[in-house]
Amino acid sequence: MSPIYSRFQQMVLLSPDKVALHIDEQHYTYAQLLDMVDNIAARILTHCNGIRPRVALITLDQIDNVCVSLALAKLGGCCIPMNAHMLPEQLQQACEAVDATMVIGKKAFIKKTLGQTQLTYLFTDTVDEQMNNIDMLSDLRVQEWMKADDYLITLSSGSTGKPKPIMISQDVKLARAEQTWSLYQLTANDIVLCASPFFHSLGQRLTFVPLLLGAEMVHLSRFTPAAWLAAVKLQKVSFIIAVSSHLYALKNSLLSNAQALNSLRTIVTSSAPIDAAFKAQVFQAIGCDFHEIYGATEIAVATNLAPKDASEKYQTVGAPCEQVNVLVLDEDLKAAEVGEIGQIAVKSPLRFNGYYKNESLSQAALKDEYFLTGDIGKVDHEGFLTYVGRQKDIIISGGINIYPKDIETALLKHELLNEVAVVGIDDSLLGEVIIAVCITDNNNNIEPELRKLSNKTLAPFQRPLKFFFPEFLPLTSTGKVSKLMLREEYCELNDGWTDMLRVMLYGEQTDE
């Protein structure tokens, strides 16, 4: 029996005619969604050749994401949402990394992107003439598949290198939704806005949280402040979790549109240090609560800064959630003193089920049942966690995890490039932007060639915004390239590199 599908079925039985999902002008009731889910489940079972379906879900359509993910829950299959903006080669590598057996998406897109492969293709915009009439729930294969613990695999990076496939079971996925319902006291009367893509763990969370609760989900296919404001106003949205770049873009609009936004009850922010004074202003104007959270795909939400603590603890990301323990560890992985900075480690019943086919990495990520986040922080004497930064060499731009090594590998294919260091530079719009610091003996300007190489071999979110050509790279005392020193040096140069994007997307004026 599928925990996710059964829960969804219960919601359908409770309110079949209630609208479950709004996507732009389209509206789907719970009963309509169930019909579509059952149909796609039957098609998957017909086409899977008796093998447990491991589905690469490559689509820009949220209705496909909803229906396929719930259908795979029903079948005990594995759902692997992928970023449809990745390049064909990257998508193929990702399919191989997770042993996908089937690809689901729109026909023209999949055929154009992947071409001929050994994988079974199932298109959501075509109709099967023949479908086997199988009682799925009593099918012995389905019962066997249901025992697997990789219902959902989130790829931590849309990269050319090795993506980290994070496995989550149906039980854990449901428990994570329950955590969100409890943390923010959500009910079936809530209307939840999702402005994040489904390949991102936040997009998945904002899909399962409303649909398994019998609430309404409003999906924004493309985020703009105007579309966001219109959706909140039209659908009377009550609950959102916003990524930092969205919240930044919305910051001015929230106060000037306060009257139209009075349906909002709770705004949750993650890794977006919005100052306490602004939160208080929004609370006064709209009357909604702000929560700041800390977490990771591997552990779900670990800490929550509730409104009651916001004024006193505004510099923290809150206290551990129920049944969650947070420790800060020193370099020897021993518990650090109160106030001492070290690696954040989290013990949670909502922990992931490991990295797919990488037992050693899964083991290395744990210390006595605590997940080693790779983030740096400190805990105060009342248990409130302050997030300081990241230990791992990773860039987060626009909410997407990006691995510098993948970009460095791609750029080093240029024959005139001797060495390159890719780092993330603080940016008020995207959180971080990518720069490439390049070493070459060549006196000619090779930036245009490097940009061509980037445009050809890297996904748009991986392409460096700026290239620099100093004489040498700074080294640490042990002779390694010091990315810390590079970040410090080049952060100072960012005088509004993404202002052009802000102007073009949001119509914001800049000083220059």
Place this chain on the structure above:
Amino acid sequence: MKNERVGEVVEYITSYIQQHNDDISINDGSNFVKEGLLDSFAILSLIMTLESEFNVKFKPIELANEELQTIKGLAQAVCNKWSS
């Protein structure tokens, strides 16, 4: 000379957009921001690529002009910079 090269830049931008959207039909007047032809990262990458390829520099305020969000308008702006 300037106008002769507008066609070249139009072709360059069109080819860039098509690289990200195989199946769509676009013309010189297509607004790649409003029509969602490029995501945020691809827009940034386009502007930076044009600056580097054609040796020009845009100020953010210039890009507030919606005309520069069309293929023809942006190509024209690149060429105008050569003569200014």
